[in-house]
């Protein structure tokens with residue numbers, strides 16, 4: 001069975017991006033879903049000096065090995081001051097030192113949400129510009145706005161957003 005990895009781009013225990021990535025992942029039919037919580041992959045703050053001393057930390061090696069097995073990705077990025085959360089960027093930087101093609105030329109749905117009306121549009125734009133250089137085959141993307149108004153009890157309340165997600169899922173199913 002094909003394997004899809006979901007990643008919430010945050011280290012918040014109650015990450016809304018983790019919730020969204022996993023919600024969307026659960027809609028994909030006939031795949032094995034691996035739900036990544038960045039908190040389970042311990043790693044120090046990236047520095048070339050730490051890297052020279054210890055190489056890749058265990059958490060990074062484990063995450064990289066998991067990524068190696070993926071047939072596709074659903075990633076939802078937290079937006080901190082218009083950009084990646086430190087936790088995500090740190091993992092991304094470490095991973096890129098093992099293999100620049102972090103996303104292994106595999107299909108990806110790229111999402112971002114926040115409590116605000118733009119969702120995570122700014123971080124999404126940054127990742128849309130960058131991830132293809134790291135081997136992401138981006139199938140589709142969406143910024144999911146006003147998370148707490150539009151998502152309750154594991155349901156998307158807004159019909160338009162729901163339809164957009166269903167279309168993204170169908171497009172991903174075709175590519176994996």
Ligand SMILES: Cc1cc2nc3c(=O)[nH]c(=O)nc-3n(C[C@H](O)[C@H](O)[C@H](O)COP(=O)(O)O)c2cc1C
Pocket residue numbers: 008009010011012014015016017018077078079080081082083113114115116119120
């Ligand atoms: C340091 C910091 C910066 C933030 N900057 C933004 C921002 O630029 N845009 C935004 O929409 N929300 C911003 N927020 C609010 C986050 O979107 C919110 O905390 C959200 O829950 C983060 O996603 P997560 O729950 O997946 O961690 C910020 C939050 C923090 C802690």
